[in-house]
Amino acid sequence: MELEGESHLPEANGEVEEHRENEGGGGGGGGGGGEETMEESTEERESDSEESEEEEEEEEEESSEMDDEDCERRRGECLDEMSDLEKQFQELKEKLFRERLNQVKVKLDEVLTGKAGEYREPLAALQSSMQIRTQVAGVYKELCLQVIKHKHECEVQGAKQHLESERTLLFDAMKTELLEKIRRLEEDRQNIDLSSEWSDEMRSKKCKRKNLLGRAERKKKVALVSGPFIVYMLRDIDILEDWAAIKKAKAALSPLKKKVESKSGCSISQ
Template identity: 55%
Template sequence: RLYKERLSQVDAKLQEVIAGKAPEYLEPLAALQENMQIRTKVAGIYRELCLESVKNKYECEIQASRQHCESEKLLLYDTVQSELEEKIRRLEEDRHSIDITSELWNDELQSRKKRKDPFSPDKKKPVFSLTFPRPYIVYMLQDLDILEDWTTIRKAMATLGPHRVKPEPPVKLEKHLHSARSEEGRLYYDGEWYGRGQTICIDKKDECPTSAIITTINHDEVWFKRPDGSKSKLYISQLQKGKYSIKHNHN
């Protein structure tokens, strides 16, 4: 009899569990459902944080790539601009040296024609195409040194023959009022040294002083950049003659 009662109680509990009404089943089920909701909520928050982190990382990569591209573009622009300015400077030097060489050659031809015997019959001479080699020595001289050598050559040519046409008066050289020269990429002016990247104050007569940054120093000229971004050059001979003056700008 006791066995049958116990069996009937177990069967009743089983039926309650199957029907989903037993307290022993409902309490753990409620705890599991609450735990599931908490973990689902935490997983959703973690997912949003991960998505936001990935988005921020993506935006940082895009911004870094754009900044790198802009810096490379500016560097390339400055490099190409410097190369073009150097080529322009060399072309101007070549043109200047060829003009001087051509003029000296023409003077020599004229002097030979003047010394020719006036009683000898004229003979037709073939026309030769002359190409003057590049006088590399010019690159090592200042403009005033070239004029001095040119004057000396003309005086020597005037004494070659009695029938020489009277040469033109030599060019009067101006006396240097200031000491200025370039050495190893630096500029020496009135006891002060100036280098690339330094800020200077440029002063010209009857004009207001202006501030500029030195960008390039060659053997006969100085390139500088103004505050508005424009670039200009200043010849060392102009500093020697006093047409311009410079000084360090410590502001």
């Protein structure tokens, strides 16, 4: 339609040019004829312009109708192309999804079978870390066992030392107690012996005195005592205490005498 409109315009222009040539030819005839031709040319121009405007309006209406049809046609074509593109995109999307799913399944199978490199490298690192930690745990276990063993030995040694010390203390206490009892028994025995000896001596002295007095009375003679003599002016209890002290001194000196005699015998033998 646009080409047809353009073809009409040159025709109109050609008519205008013909009118201009005619006007030019008439102008060469004279001045009065020139005025008539000018009026005719103006009328013709006005009529031509009106005709051209009408033709342009018709062409514009026809072109607008054609443009609407083209737009509808192109719109339908675009919609068809869009639907085709959407279908192709959906198909590609499904295809990519299936391919990706297959790749993931293959990778999962490789991981399950232990063939995937992405799985084997971290697994090797984890295994080496596990071995190192296991070795460290073993060393720590040995050290803990040694510490526990040393603590046990220290506890046992401390218990033994405590037992020995308590046993020695108990032995010393029992020994001292028994020695004290023995000493008391010895003292009691010595006191009993002394008292019995003293009573025997006193009885013998009384008997002797009675005998002497009886004889003196009988003979009525005074007995003369020659040499040193001791007159006892003490009580019986004091005499018993002195006698016990003498016995204790003798008992204490007897082991010393034995030691001195043994030492002297050893020196003589050497």
